[in-house]
Amino acid sequence: MTPTRPVFYISDGTGITAETIGHSLLTQFGDTRFATDRIPFVDTPDKAREAALRIRAAGEAAGVRPIVINSCVDNELYRLLAESGGLMLDIFAPFIEPLERELGQPRTNRVGQAHGMVDFEAYHRRINAMNYALTHDDGMIMDFDDAEIILVGVSRAGKTPTCVYLALHYGICAANYPLTEEDLEADRLPQKLRGHRHKLFGLTIDPVRLQQIRQERRPNSKYSQMDTCRREVAQAEHIFQNERLTVLSTTHTSIEEISSKVLTTLGIHREMF
Amino acid sequence: MTPTRPVFYISDGTGITAETIGHSLLTQFGDTRFATDRIPFVDTPDKAREAALRIRAAGEAAGVRPIVINSCVDNELYRLLAESGGLMLDIFAPFIEPLERELGQPRTNRVGQAHGMVDFEAYHRRINAMNYALTHDDGMIMDFDDAEIILVGVSRAGKTPTCVYLALHYGICAANYPLTEEDLEADRLPQKLRGHRHKLFGLTIDPVRLQQIRQERRPNSKYSQMDTCRREVAQAEHIFQNERLTVLSTTHTSIEEISSKVLTTLGIHREMF
Structure with a gap:
């Protein structure tokens, strides 16, 4: 067996x-x-030496050469890390020189910038969007004027994690609207969503998967019965079709994929945090 | 001016x-x-041709060569994209060959896997952690037995976004505990946190920044007065010091950095989603 x-x-x-x-x-x-292991904030020669020792020790314990995926941009730190004997894969190096040539400027030597807090305003937008997602979750607040996106679907179809992801990574105010029993019976979107048609996106899910998720939340309730799940999903999909909403099934789709598809569909472009 | x-x-x-x-x-x-612009889900030659046209058009409109940061691993798609005339930076290519050599196996040609839903169990953990963060936010539920991390601090010090980030990206159940007026006056951690000392991490913040944030939330309240902010932060920091908690100031720190430092400090390793 391979180690x-x-x-x-x-x-x-x-x-x-x-x-x-x-x-x-x-x-x-x-x-x-x-x-896999992560050694962040390696920003001094001492920390680089310490990291190199850890890497070397892990290789000796495993009896196989470690792989080092490195984003330290400083040459001296790189040299110290390379003394670990690991296979060094330097994730920025291959692209710096072509970019310098293309842009006609040398790169600025800034350490650890990518996920640091560089832009107060952007950071602020991100936190506001996050608060928005949390206060507009699950139909708690029904004012959608400030929403950029409104995810619609039955309870537990994946709306909340997607809204939070959109807030955290794109600073987007995403609300979610859980279709109620009343909406499903009426076979149409509620009045309060009608003025926001261009913001709507439908999420659906395989009823069997939905049943599993609901069963964990509220075991042996009417809410988690297979019949309820099947009926609700069918009714919701009927509404989506009638109203011509774009719909995505979340059953085999990651939060990242859902978010990416929602943004593409609604034509929203925002830089990622 | 450069375009x-x-x-x-x-x-x-x-x-x-x-x-x-x-x-x-x-x-x-x-x-x-x-x-910057993003063209996701380019997984057919037609979509690659379409993307190439968009890239070329953007370059012509800007009067400068576009930069294409590409993660399509398929050679044919790459070739079609390269016809855009943009500077192609292929983010995987430089590392594939050294890895193949080191591991003694060819890479498997799987398209769009990285953020797809490959592991049901991991996905489940992620969603559960997310639910945990939302239900254990702001002291709503005070049972910390299942928490892996408990962030402690005054209201609006950055606890909630960090908990949600830890859940979404590491599948970690992170609770947060807002220090109450009573705790601050008593000058010590409440009884219910005492059994969980190894999970605790303190967040603090510059009072001036805190005042700005609170002012937006509840304008002109006692809560958002400069005096209140100064006093609460000083009291909280006094408690952290007495109790020897590791403390981080969130004032100039991104959510990613806070999360990374909390994990490193508490010695928790978990693969990122």
């Missing part, structure tokens, strides 16, 4: 960029098992 | 990996203005 391969995400900042690209790379090597 | 440079994040999946590394790269070129 489990140690992987280290090293950064002078949070390490989020290194881990994001590293994770994407490793998923392309499905046959190997990886044991 | 604004069009940048496109292209992916066969959500484009999140491309945008994350792209954003990190662009922050290193502070003198150039960029107009």
Whole structure:
């Protein structure tokens, strides 16, 4: 059996960029098992030396060469980390030189900037959007004028996590509207959503999956019965179709994918945090 | 004046990996203005051709060559995208060959996997953690047995966004405890936190910044007075010091940095979503 391969995400900042690209790379090597670790805020030679020792020790314990996915931009830190003996994959290096040439300027040597707080206004928007998502969750506040997006669907179809994700990562005020028994019986969207048609996006879900989720929330209730789930999903989908809403099934879709598709569909472009 | 440079994040999946590394790269070129756009789910030759046309048009409109930050792993899609004439920065390419050599296996050609829903159990943990954060926010539920992390601080010090981030990205059940007037006057942590000392992390904030945030939430209230903010922050910091909690100021710290530091301090390792 192949030994489990140690992987280290090293950064002078949070390490989020290194881990994001590293994770994407490793998923392309499905046959190997990886044991990943993160060493953030490596911003001094001492911390780099310490990280290198940890990496070396992990390699010796595993009996196999560690992989180092590194986003430290400083040459000296890089050199110290390389002394770990690990396979160094420097995630920025290959792109710096082509960008410098194309832009006609040298890169500025700023350490750990990507997920630092550089822009107060943007940060503020992000926190406001987050508060918005939390106060406009689950139909708590029914004023949708400030919403940029309104997710519509039956209870537990995936609306809340998506709204929170959109707020945290795009600073977008996303509300969600759970279709009520009354809406489902009336077979149409409620009046209060009608003025906001261009903001609406429907989420649906496989009834079997919905039943599992609801069963965990409220075991053995009418809410979590298979019949209820089937009926509600069918009624909701009928409404979506009649009202010509774009609909996405969340059953096999990650929060990231749902968010990305909602933004693309509604034509909203916002830089990611 | 230098023209604004069009940048496109292209992916066969959500484009999140491309945008994350792209954003990190662009922050290193502070003198150039960029107009960024995202084209996700480019997973067919037709979509790649369409994307290439959009990129080319943006370059012609701007009068400057676009930059294409691409995570499409398929050679044919890459070739079609390259016809846009943009500067192609292929974020995976430089690392695939060294990894293949090191691991002794070819990469599996899976498209758009990184932020897809591959692991039901992990996804479930993530959603549960999210629900946990929302139901254990702001002292709503005071049972901390299932919490892995408890953030402590005065109201509006940054606890909620951090808890939600930890849930969404690490599947961690993080609760938060807002120090009450009673706690602050008693000059110590409440009894119900005492059994959970190893989970505690203190957040503090500059009183001036706190005052601004509170003023927006409840204008001209006692809650948002400068005196109140100063006193509460001083009392909270006194408690943190007495109880020897690790403390971080959120004033100039992003949610990502706070989360990363909390995890490092409490020695929690969890793979990122």
